[in-house]
Amino acid sequence: MRRRTFLSALPAGALAATAVQARQSSPTAKPTEAAPAPARPADPYAGVGIGDRVTGPKFMGRSTVWGANGAAATAHPAASLIGIDTLRRGGSAIDAAIAINAALGFLEPVANGIGGDAYCLLWDPKQKTVVGLNGSGASPRGLSLETARSKAIEGYLPRYGAVTVNVPGTVDAWWSAHQRYGKLPWKDVLLPVAELCEQGAPVPQVIAYYLERNMAVFDRGVIPIEENDNRKRIWAAGGATPKVGEVFANPYLGRTLRMIAEGRRDAFYDGPIADSIEAYFKRIGGWMTRADMAAHRTEWVEPIQTNYRGVDVFGLGPNTQGLSTNQILNICEQFDLKSMGFQSAASLHVQAEAKRLAFEDRARWFADDRFSKTPVEWLNSKAYAAERARLIRPDRVMDRVMPGDAPHHGDTTYFSVADSDGMMVSWIQSNYRGMGSGLAPDNGSEPLGFMFQDRGELFALSDGHPNVYAPGKRPFQTIIPGFAVKDGEPWMAFGVMGGAMQPQGQAQIIINMVDYGLEPQAAGDAPRWQHYGSSEPTGQAQEGTGVLHLESGVPEATKAQLRAMGWTLGEPDGGFGGYQNIMKQMNPGGRWTYGAATEMRKDGIAIAY
Structure with a gap:
């Protein structure tokens, strides 16, 4: 059986057109013999890094944009x-x-x-709460x-x-x-x-x-x-x-x-x-x-919520994969990522293994809740996260990952915008592939x-699968907005577009900011990872331990240590998503300002005034 994974709304940058149309959709899949992918031209700029900044991390491509009245961060x-x-x-x-x-x-x-x-997902300043909208x-x-x-x-x-x-x-x-x-x-x-x-x-x-x-x-x-x-x-x-x-x-x-x-x-x-x-x-x-x-x-819906080291993280439940972001963070919270070090092998290992665990539940349970009920409360619980975290070995990749056994009681554009009244909107919209x-x-x-x-x-086509096709049914959806609240105030309207990259990317943004103290632009510019090969909500089974793709900015020592742990590493493939973020900062005197960040991997800009 050929492998299909669900990538970004934009095909991965390294996929040639002939490879994109092949039956596989995984960037690790080999092109068919009838349609070989053309050789990639040599990179004339190979080995050249970015210029130096006088402040902030060296990998940061530009400054966060600040304004007092409103902000917008989009892909154009x-x-x-x-x-x-x-x-x-x-x-x-x-x-x-x-x-x-x-x-x-x-x-x-x-x-x-x-x-x-x-x-x-949006912050309603009158109700002082996060509100969700499902437009599928x-x-x-x-x-x-x-x-x-x-x-x-x-x-x-x-x-x-x-x-x-x-x-x-x-x-x-x-x-x-x-x-x-x-x-x-x-x-x-x-x-x-x-x-x-x-x-x-x-x-x-x-x-x-x-x-x-x-x-x-x-x-x-x-x-x-x-x-x-x-x-x-x-x-x-x-x-x-x-x-x-x-x-x-x-x-x-x-x-x-x-x-x-x-x-x-x-x-x-x-x-x-x-x-x-x-x-x-x-x-x-x-x-x-x-x-x-x-x-x-x-449908106006109640968002799901978890707390990651003092930050309330909100997402949308099934038929979306928003719960996967929460599960990844809940598992990662069981480990001291800060002491492991930014972009270290230990930290990336835990994050990627948390993704593998979360995605097996995603494949097993996520579907239109009007047809099949997902045990959201159990999957989102800290007790379940602690149970799953105990499966992660500190020195070796897990050989195989299984979904949890629930109790029996039961591609894409992303943008952020905020106004002078304090409303913050996290919006994602897609045609899918x-x-x-x-x-x-x-x-x-x-x-x-x-x-x-x-x-x-x-949709799946297998009888008995929660996501099996039916007339008048909504399919499993990959697109998810993100939102975070800190100390009762809206903190970030953020998202990372790109199919299965979205919960992986959202978790990385939260980890970069909460555990490693990065500000919005640096959190998005930091090198990313993406894991392929988990089971899918259409019925495909996992492929061994899969492939962990790392951007070129990940330190070589980290890559070597990950290989020693048993990870199969993939080259950068352009499939690391597209990020936008607007952060609300409370300042002395009670007046807030907005910090807007945008994706250096895309065409867009962030503007604040």
Whole structure:
């Protein structure tokens, strides 16, 4: 059986297009003989480190940005600017979040868009609490398990095509959040973004890279996609995707956003756009209907919570993997990571083993809680974490990891934004694998400007599995926002985008800041690890001890010690996620300031004022 793991919404940077389209999705998988990966060119800058800073850690690429009135940290400079502009026009942090997300659907189509799902954690300054929002959509009610199985490849759902498409939840998530927390009129939030889509914007380096490779994967057709003309018309109108620095416009998406601005959420779910979506799937042989769209509703949910060395860490429960972040931290709390040393073999060993333990529970239990109840309280408990921590050997990798035996009673864009009222928003939104399913709907004559997600790939097909496919069911989801509270005050709205990297990355950020005293930008710039090879919620079993990938900045002595412990180490593969963070700092006199940090591995910037 070929291995599939669930990587970032953006494919790992080192994966060549031919390798990405192969049946495996693990970056450790070998390309098929029929589609060998091209040799990577020699790096002319090999061995050259970064420049020196006069203050802060040497690996830190830039300073945290500080402001007193508001902040935005996103994966694209223009999106950050739109967020700040929305705040300055009197908008709330939610208004800014909606505008940012709408803009990123145009600016960063390789990671997100209105064809995907969204989740949010936010600090409500009036209630003085963290609030959760689940904006994930369900599978079409007309698609049966039998039909889904007939589309399987090697026992699992394919990466692309109509069978992977669920109801897009993003627009309704916008609407639900705006109804509760918006200040600006709905139209005033979306119309500036529609204008940006029509005017166009230069394409930055990382986005141009992934756009070219996503389209190349679709074009090769190893996995059949029912319709291909619309995506080419939107993102490769001249026969090629835009290059770095070229101005790209998407007037089709601009027109769709104008329809949503005028007709509100019903224009998308129970109006002309829903009609177009139903007609499109009927024409190409898919299953989504207007009735599926109209039935969708966003859920306001109670976040799950744990405490890590005095910091309250919040996440979203199943159908997301937010519980995995808590479990990793709960296990790590059983060890004195600080005394082990930053980036030491002992510290990374414990963190990676905690991930392996948490991910076996993830594969065993996580699913849509409307269909299968996950024992969240037990899995999130300190007692269970202590039990699991005792399995970790200090000098050797565990040979095999099993999920816990529960008691019987029972890819992606991420951004942060904060406003002058103290609201802090942690928002994540994705089409899942790169650009999504490959399917871009039209109205019969012109594209609508967006691509549908392929989240349905994450269903299992095995009878009895909690995450087994069913009509009207939400698949297991990888995207998770993060939030942390300290001393009763909001501390960080943060996240690390990138499939299975997300809970691993979130835990590393918390550990870097709590155990090792790093500030927000340094915590994100620090070298990261990612472990592949755990069992998956689609039914795949673990592969031995897996592969531990380390970024090049991890000390060579640490790598040597990890190998001696039995770890199989992988080279840096570009799959270490994308981080954004806004931290609230309480200052003398009671006035707070915001410190905003952004991902040096992406194109974006953080702005505060």
